[in-house]
Amino acid sequence: MSDFYAVVFGAGICGTAIANELNKAGKKVLLIDPHVSEDAPGPPAGLVNPATGMRAKLCWNAKDCYEALRNQIETLMDYSGRDDLVSDSGVLRPAINEKLAKNFKKALDKYEWPEGWVRWMEEEEIEELNPQIASNLGGLYLECGYTVYVDNYLNTYRTYLREQGVACRYEEADYQYDGSAGQFMIQIGDDERTAEHVVVAAGYRTPEFKEWAGLPLEGVKGQIVQFEAEEDLKWGHAVSAKGYCMRRGKRKLIVGSTYEHHFDSLETTEEAYKRIAGKLDIMFEDVSSKVTKQVQMAGVRVTTPNRLPVIGRHPNNDKMCIYTGMNSKGLLYSHYGASLLTDHLVDGKEIPEELDVHRFEG
Ligand SMILES: Cc1cc2nc3c(=O)[nH]c(=O)nc-3n(C[C@H](O)[C@H](O)[C@H](O)COP(=O)(O)OP(=O)(O)OC[C@H]3O[C@@H](n4cnc5c(N)ncnc54)[C@H](O)[C@@H]3O)c2cc1C
Structure with missing residues (x-):
């Protein structure tokens, strides 16, 4: 018998969600990530906005995705007593030109929006x-x-998982499949453990795991800037137009993002800063001249041809699993996707075709 049902590589938005779902299903989980901790710096804010892109398209399985994430956020808030995991800000999508006005009005009738x-x-x-x-x-x-x-959110989540019995190791680890025993050998320093499954949830580094090297995943670099206003701002909602702006505290504005398909490094750049400042100018008339830059950060989102996550088992080893490809909707998709993968692994339920990694075969 293996020490763990699954070892999850990556404790970001996907890894924490899949570790939690498997743990809730009564499975022993080992969560590994050498780059984070329970007190790690991270992106200051992300938006949960089911109205996607310039057409405000209702995102895939929006209600299920929304409820799954929100339930877990409520659990984390109850558990931690923290009131700084989210802000129920609402999202304003101003139509800054006629095309957007036309698209947005059309979207109201075109999609089946849940009440309210x-x-x-x-x-x-x-x-x-x-x-x-x-x-x-x-x-x-x-x-x-x-x-x-x-x-x-992520730091609270990692602490919560540890306290729920997930083994969390924030250090380098390696794995090897032992075909005769039908399990993975996991090497963490001098410590050797065994696991029945590996779930790779390593974001843009997923293709560094040799089994997943050939998938059509694209890493798209994105930069955001946190600004501080000279005085308290009198509105708290987020804005999404040709860019987005989220609020934090009384004066902070987090503005994004760039979409850089070709990049050599994760350094932030002056060019991206100018583009982001330009987005702020498009969204607000009287704010951009009264803010100062505090922080600029870069990250990479994993995009897929159909813009949907990738979950499932490797075609040559059904114990090697993947959970990535969240595009720009990592938060919204994270928990519903994790529940689908868990139901598949634990109860043998089918993965929706449009998410299944097997869609790339052939
Ligand atoms: C600029 C920008 C803005 C964004 N804004 C939003 C937003 O507003 N709303 C939204 O929902 N989404 C947003 N996204 C997308 C969202 O951030 C991603 O979809 C999400 O981070 C994906 O989560 P993940 O867990 O798959 O990957 P990641 O967040 O990249 O996490 C992967 C984890 O794996 C770890 N890892 C890497 N290699 C290994 C290894 N060998 N072993 C173990 N662990 C490893 C990493 O340290 C990392 O912690 C944005 C993305 C960017 C870049």
Whole structure:
């Protein structure tokens, strides 16, 4: 019998979610990540916004994804007593040109929005909500949208997992499949453990795991900037137009993002800073000249041809699993995707075709 049912490589948004789901299903889990801790720096904020892109398309299985994430956030808030994991900010999507106005209005009828999630706001109402917003032709207001303070969220999550019995090791580890025993040998320093399954949830580093090297995953670098305003801002919602802006505290604005398909390093750049400052100028008329830059950060999102996550088992070794490809919706997809992978591994349920890693075969 193996020491663990699964070892999860990566304790980011995906790894924590799959470790939690497997643990909830009564399975022993080892979570490994050499780059983080329970007190790690991280992205200051991420948006949960089910209205995707310039067409405000309702994202894949939005209600299930939304509820799965929210349930876990509520659990983490109850467990930790912290009130700084999220802000129920809502998301305003101002139509800053006619094309967006047309798209956004169309989206209201085109998709089956759950009750109370979204409504149209006329320009006057938007101005009342936010006197600093750039001129617009009305827009969408997503009552359901909110801001996650990702650093606080992930650190709390990792602590929670440890206390729920997940073995968490924040150090380098290696693995090897022992075919005769039908299990993986996990080497962490001098410590050797065994596990029935490996789940690779290593974000853009997933292709560094040789079994997953050939998948059509693309790493797209993104940079964000945190600004501080000169005085307290009188609005708390997030904004998503040709870029996005989230609020933190009384004065902080987190603005993103770039989409860099070709990059040599994860260094932040002056060029990206200028583009992001330009996005702030598009969203607000009277803010950008009154803010100072505090931090600039870069990360990589893993994109897939159908813009959906990748979950499932390796074609040549069904104990080697993958959970990645969250595109720009990592938060929203994380828990529902993890529950699908768990149901598949534990109960043999089918993975939806559009998410299954087998979609890339051939
Ligand atoms: C600039 C930017 C802005 C974004 N904004 C949003 C947003 O507003 N809302 C949203 O939902 N999503 C957003 N995303 C997307 C979101 O961040 C990703 O979808 C999400 O981080 C994916 O989570 P992950 O766990 O797959 O990967 P990651 O977050 O990359 O985590 C992977 C983890 O694996 C670890 N790891 C790597 N190699 C190994 C190894 N060999 N062994 C063990 N562990 C390893 C890493 O240390 C890391 O902790 C944004 C992305 C970027 C880049």
